[in-house]
Amino acid sequence: MKGALLVAGTTSDAGKSVVVAGLCRMLARRGVRVAPFKAQNMSNNSVVTLDGGEIGRAQALQATACGLEPSVRFNPVLLKPGSDRRSQLVVRGRAVGTVGARDYFQHRRELRTVAAAELTALRAEFDVVICEGAGSPAEINLRATDLANMGLARAARLPVLVVGDIDRGGVLAHLFGTVAVLEPEDQQLISGFVVNKFRGDVELLRPGLDRLAELTGRPTLGVIPYAEDLWIDAEDSLGTVADAPVGRPRPPVGTEWLTVAAIRLPRISNSTDIEALACEPGVSVRWVSDPSRLAGADLVVVPGSKATVTDLEWLRRNGIADALRRRAAAGEPILGICGGYQMLGERIDDRVESAAGAVAGLGLLDMRIEFAEQKVLSRATGRSVEGGIPVHGYEIHHGRVVCSGDSPWLELDGAPEGSVRGAVWGTHLHGLLESDEFRRHWLRTVATQAGRTGFVVAQDVSVADVRSAQLDLLADLIEEYLDVAAIECLIAAGAPVDLPAIASDLISGAAASRQ
Numbered sequence: 001m002k003g004a005l006l007v008a009g010t011t012s013d014a015g016k017s018v019v020v021a022g023l024c025r026m027l028a029r030r031g032v033r034v035a036p037f038k039a040q041n042m043s044n045n046s047v048v049t050l051d052g053g054e055i056g057r058a059q060a061l062q063a064t065a066c067g068l069e070p071s072v073r074f075n076p077v078l079l080k081p082g083s084d085r086r087s088q089l090v091v092r093g094r095a096v097g098t099v100g101a102r103d104y105f106q107h108r109r110e111l112r113t114v115a116a117a118e119l120t121a122l123r124a125e126f127d128v129v130i131c132e133g134a135g136s137p138a139e140i141n142l143r144a145t146d147l148a149n150m151g152l153a154r155a156a157r158l159p160v161l162v163v164g165d166i167d168r169g170g171v172l173a174h175l176f177g178t179v180a181v182l183e184p185e186d187q188q189l190i191s192g193f194v195v196n197k198f199r200g201d202v203e204l205l206r207p208g209l210d211r212l213a214e215l216t217g218r219p220t221l222g223v224i225p226y227a228e229d230l231w232i233d234a235e236d237s238l239g240t241v242a243d244a245p246v247g248r249p250r251p252p253v254g255t256e257w258l259t260v261a262a263i264r265l266p267r268i269s270n271s272t273d274i275e276a277l278a279c280e281p282g283v284s285v286r287w288v289s290d291p292s293r294l295a296g297a298d299l300v301v302v303p304g305s306k307a308t309v310t311d312l313e314w315l316r317r318n319g320i321a322d323a324l325r326r327r328a329a330a331g332e333p334i335l336g337i338c339g340g341y342q343m344l345g346e347r348i349d350d351r352v353e354s355a356a357g358a359v360a361g362l363g364l365l366d367m368r369i370e371f372a373e374q375k376v377l378s379r380a381t382g383r384s385v386e387g388g389i390p391v392h393g394y395e396i397h398h399g400r401v402v403c404s405g406d407s408p409w410l411e412l413d414g415a416p417e418g419s420v421r422g423a424v425w426g427t428h429l430h431g432l433l434e435s436d437e438f439r440r441h442w443l444r445t446v447a448t449q450a451g452r453t454g455f456v457v458a459q460d461v462s463v464a465d466v467r468s469a470q471l472d473l474l475a476d477l478i479e480e481y482l483d484v485a486a487i488e489c490l491i492a493a494g495a496p497v498d499l500p501a502i503a504s505d506l507i508s509g510a511a512a513s514r515q
Contacts, residue, residue, distance in 0.1 A: 022474030036062030044269035053093015222482030252282025254456030302340030341426035366405035
């Protein structure tokens with residue numbers, strides 16, 4: 001089998017990323033040389049690749065599903081929103097500037113060329129490339145600049161599966177409407193549907209799927225049930241809902257739970273950093289956006305931000321800044337990661353990201369930050385200062401520590417990194433808590449400082465193994481609930497040539513047939 005397929009979605013968070021990851025894992029388990037591809041992603045959840053660039057977190061997970069190291073080839077264009085109107089543009093792993101919607105329009109020809117070249121190269125190297133769309137192909141107001149959905153599919157002649165999330169309601173209308181609003185040339189490539197997150201008896205859904213096939217001429221190639229145990233590596237902000245738990249908490253090993261409140265910043269980035277904590281039995285992690293939710297938490301995490309100074313001001317406006325100061329004064333544990341770490345210092349001098357100049361930090365760490373034009377992008381290994389425990393992770397940030405009066409927390413490649421003052425810790429290192437031995441050691445310290453003497457850290461949790469099990473679960477769902485033979489035929493055969501168009505006259509005809 002040799003070919004490619006595009007997985008599109010009726011909405012953001014419909015299930016595109018997980019279906020792509022599941023297909024990649026399923027094919028890799030069968031010995032197929034498969035690679036993921038997302039021409040353009042919009043996400044502040046990113047990782048640093050071996051080739052020294054930056055890509056969306058979902059494509060890194062999909063690469064892992066394929067048995068590959070993450071590469072900028074798998075996500076050549078990345079948009080990182082810093083506000084409602086402006087995003088940092090990352091091309092082939094490197095930031096090249098900040099753009100708005102109108103600016104982006106001017107870049108479309110160059111970016112299409114970049115995406116097309118990367119996809120062509122991947123198809124020449126691998127047996128199969130599973131592509132992921134962005135948002136929804138039905139965003140017809142953006143069709144002229146589209147390079148990840150039907151623009152890519154039409155240019156590369158890709159068959160397209162459309163995924164809809166039935167848990168949101170209205171999935172049949174979403175699937176039909178997605179196809180109906182497209183141009184006939186785009187409709188021609190829509191080859192089938194997948195229903196995601198179904199609960200209950202699928203036979204009750206069958207008449208609707210049959211009618212959908214009659215109206216569109218496209219089959220539904222599977223109904224994936226809602227999987228309670230599937231949770232790791234949320235792709236976008238829809239996965240970080242305030243007051244929602246992270247993961248599926250397991251009972252504690254000891255007699256007490258350890259509770260973690262992770263602050264849901266407006267421009268949160270790399271929210272997946274806290275998922276390692278949620279892998280631990282007896283650790284209950286929850287996103288919060290109200291200062292009252294910090295009361296009683298054993299640990300508060302201030303995560304990364306794509307708009308550090310703006311999110312710092314948000315902390316002040318809603319009272320969380322004062323709550324953090326009270327925690328620090330009382331010796332209650334706080335962890336800051338990347339942008340969250342920078343907020344904990346004495347001062348931030350930012351003439352790059354926000355152009356705000358010198359801004360007072362929260363003053364919980366004796367540290368000053370200055371932003372530089374050149375972004376730090378690095379994968380790092382090292383050890384903890386206390387105990388010399390191995391650590392690993394990656395850095396993505398413009399802000400640099402220019403002076404610090406606190407003890408360093410880590411040592412990376414022989415240089416000090418991070419800060420410790422009492423029960424306040426901070427680091428620029430994303431993925432740090434995936435270092436299993438280090439995480440266990442640190443959680444014991446947190447539990448002691450929080451007074452949770454009955455909390456016992458499990459000795460056998462491996463975040464890598466948890467992530468691998470999640471990918472296998474996805475592949476199992478694909479194999480059991482999708483028509484894999486039909487999907488393999490689509491991949492091998494390429495874009496269909498005989499599917500009917502679904503234009504306004506068909507919609508009118510459908511309405512007339514019901515009268």
